[in-house]
Each structure stands twice: as C-alpha cells, then as structure tokens.
Amino acid sequence: MSLLQVDHLSKRFGGVVAVDDCTLSIPAGGITGLIGPNGSGKTTIFNLITGFIAMDEGRITFKSELIDGLGPDRVYERGIGRTFQLARIFPRLTALENLLVPVRRSGLRALFSGAGWSDERSKAMEMLEFLEISQVAGALGGSLSYGQRKLLELGAVMMAGPELVLLDEPAGGVNPALLERIADRLRTLNSRGTTFLIVEHNMSFVMNLCSEVIVVHRGRQIASGKPDAVRSDPAVLDAYLGA
C-alpha cells in the first residue's frame, strides 16, 4: 500500500511540458530517491504534490485521500512537509522561533493564546539539540551558516510531525561532514516513522541513503527499483549519458 500515489500527472508551462503523464508510488516507511537529469521535472513534481502550483491533469492521493487542489498549508495539515532547493528559513526570527512557526491541527485557542507554549518550546529545543544546533537557538535565522539553515529547515518541517517529507536537494551546498550528519539524522527520523522522498543530484548520498529510487526524465518516470538495479538500468544510463 503506497502512502503517496501520483497518477498521470501533467503540467505544461506554455509550450514546455514539465511533467508528462507521470505516475509515481511512494511506499510508507521508506526513504525514496527521486532522481533525473537537470530539467527533468523533479522540483515541479514536488511543487505539484505540495500544492504550490496547480496541475493540468492527473490525480494525487495521500493516505488514500485525494489531495490535489489543496493549497500548500492544507497539504501540510494533511501530513506532507517539504523543504526547498535553496534552504529557506525565516531570517528575522530566531532559530527557536523558526521551529515554533509550523501550524498543524492547532485550535483557535492555541493560535491566539500566549499560554501553552512551554510544551512546544521544549519540543523545539529538543529538535535543535537533536540536530546539534541548540547553541544558535537565540540567533536570528539570517545570521546562520548555510549548513545550519539546512538543518533548521529540516527541523522546522519536522516540528508538526508530518508522515511524509519531501526534501529538495538536502545535500546541495553542504560540506561532507555536515552531509554525513544530515544523512544520519534522516535515518533516525525515518526509523521513528517518517517517510522521505528526496530529490538529489549527489548520487553517492542517494545510493547510500535510499531504499528505493525513482528516475524521471522529460517529466516521465523511466525507471524505479533498488538503487543498484536502477544504477545499471540502460534507460537511466541513456537519460544521464545519452544524447
């Protein structure tokens, strides 16, 4: 049973077909890699799933419920979080406040009352400690290094406990030591029950971390399976190396 099912998804930008009749199935509990050459439609697929852009055709179901047509906040409320290609945090909020922003299943009282924050603050501090950036809790987001922003963005998206997280290039622009820490934290979060779908160009990162890999090319899925099998798939080799 798949957690996320994408059927016959299509998106055109003028004359450019970004996603073309794409069908994907993301199993629950795994770390799935979504790879493909530049311009193959990976980020567009993320944007379509999370409601940032409207699809032309197709259908998206999450936990067997239709979610297409929902806005990004409603998609997050259903349990799908995402990060962005370039780490996006709230620069004029502190690192701790960045983790307190996410809203999911909050009643009106919780939204407008200043009380009842202590639990959420403790949870946010735990998350910062888990990510090993608790020393910058009081620092403004804009003053953090790029690596710290990447971790903070991951922490923020995890705060409301989404079932599925879409990570757009988590290894992009990150040094090797931090890369290892990110991979380690993702494995831990996955072992606690979060399913991940990762767009990434760093192949060794994908092959070491992911249990399944889906390859898209020109907006369509061309291969899927275990990392080793995908690596030697002729269609994949052709997409990456061919004309």
Next chain:
Amino acid sequence: MNRLRDKRVLMAVGLVAVLTLTLVLPAISPESATTNMAVFTLMYVGLATAWNIMGGYTGYISLGHAGFFGFGAYALGLLLARLSIAGGYAPFLFVPVAGLLTGLMAAGVGWFALRTRAATFVIVTIAFMFMLQLLAENLTSLTGGGAGLGFPNPPWRGDFFNIPFYYAMLALAVLGLAVSWSIRRSKFGLGLLAIRDDEDKALAVGVPARAFKLTAFVISATLVGMIGSVYGYYVTFIYPQFVVDPLIGISMVLMVFLGGLGTLWGPVLGAVILEPAQLWLAYNYGASRLYLVLYSAVFLLVILLMPRGIIPSVRDLIAERRASAPAARAGAAP
C-alpha cells in the same frame, strides 16, 4: 536570568509610570491647547499601533487605512443621526459598533485585496481609499457629500471639552497596544511575522497565510475605524477630503517606520515624536502644511540612516556594544 528579570521589572515600572502620567496629564496641564495636542498624539499612537498589526507584522503595506478611519467616522455619525443620539457620553458607547462595521467592511475589502502581494497590494489599498472618498462625496443623501456630515454637539465647554475625548483616545490607544502585544506573543503573531519574512515558506509549514492576513487586516481596520469614529465626534463635522485623507494614512505609516516597523513600541515612539512636531508647526506657522516638508525630511532620513526605525537600530547598537565590550576587555588584558 536575573538580568532578564531586572529588565522586565524595569520595563513594568516604566510602563506604570508612563500610564500614570498619561492618566493625570489633564489634571497637571488642563489648558485646551495642551489637551488638544495630547488628543491628537494619542489618536496617532492608536492609529500607528493598529496599522503596525497589519503593515509591521505581515509586511503588507497598506496606504489605504485612511479609508477605514473615514469609514469609522461616517459609521458613527450616521448611527448617531439615525438613532437620534444626543451629544454627551452616549455617543462613545457606539464607538465599538462603528469599529465592528469597519471590520466587516475590511473583511470584504481584504478578501479581494489580499489576493495580491507587494506593490500591487499597496496600489489596491490606495485605490480602495480613493473609491471610498469618492463615494463619501457622491452619496450626498447618505453622507452629506461635500457639505459634510454633522455629529451631535458635545455639551462640554471650555478646558473640559477635550477631556472626554482625551480619555477615549487613551482607552483606544491602550486597547490597540494590548491587542498588538497579545498578537506579538501568540502563535498567530509568529505566523504573521513568518509571512512577512517568506510567505511561501510559511505556507509550506502549514501557516494558513490568507486567513492570518485577513484576520490581521480586519483587527487593524476595526481599531482604526473606532479611532476614526471618536475623531469624527471630536471635530463634530466631517468632510470626505479631510476624514478620508491620504495624509492621515501616510502619517501613520511614517510614524511606524520612524519608531520601528513590526515592533510593539516603535509606533508609539514614532507618533509621540511626529504628531506634536506637526502640531507645533501648525500652531506656529498656520495651516501651511509645512509639516509635509518635515515628514519628507524625516522619511528620507529614516530610509537613509535607520531603515529599520529607531527602536531596532538602538537595540542593534546596544547588542553590538555588549558584544564588543568583552572582546575589548580581552584585548586589553596582559
């Protein structure tokens, strides 16, 4: 920890002192020239604080808030006329109704205006304000058009005339500050600040940006409408071009920028600096609108020297000094 507690105690003491002084000001200096200046200063404290809830916290710059100010004034004027309420304290009881009506109108305006962002939002709010001004001028059977709309005459005379309005404006300014403070420390307020920083990112972490922005817009407009209604009763006769005046909208924006956009006390500071200065210029140089030159100069200086306003700039300066002090001591050590 102790330092934080000391700071909070100091702030609480300062706040009580300022509030006490504000409460007894009419007893200390009852002359109508002084209390009139105080009424207008408190009016702008309230207006700037209310505007900041939308413009400062969400980053959506509305230049059309003068429309809500005028709407509130007309709403109270028409209510009093239709219900045949005589002058006195009774009209103040209808101020919340005027605010509520303004809030309802703002919900409708915001529903459409908040589909836009950035410069487009600014233009939509300006267009709304001028539309309202045109309506006030042309719906003569309702608003009196260019001939104006009269309020019942307040029965007070002499130096006492300004006092009820002073306390009404003080109550609204305190209400605005209390609302702003509670929003700033709530999850809703944090959501507004997140929208200001990066709206798409806020959406990605579940912040229902449209509902949050609309709520802030309506709260802000409701407060402005209530203040506008008290102003209408104070001046007893309102005209479209004076009560739906772009300069009122620009003044509140400038005060917030001067004091500190998105801060609790910035709008208060901006209003306390600029409004008495504006009135001083008006008293000394007549109704020459010379204050517009002052406003332009202040705006230029703020943009060039303190783009974040006085309070954030001073805060940054103190933080820098604190950070550099241990380093300097370490450097001086043998």
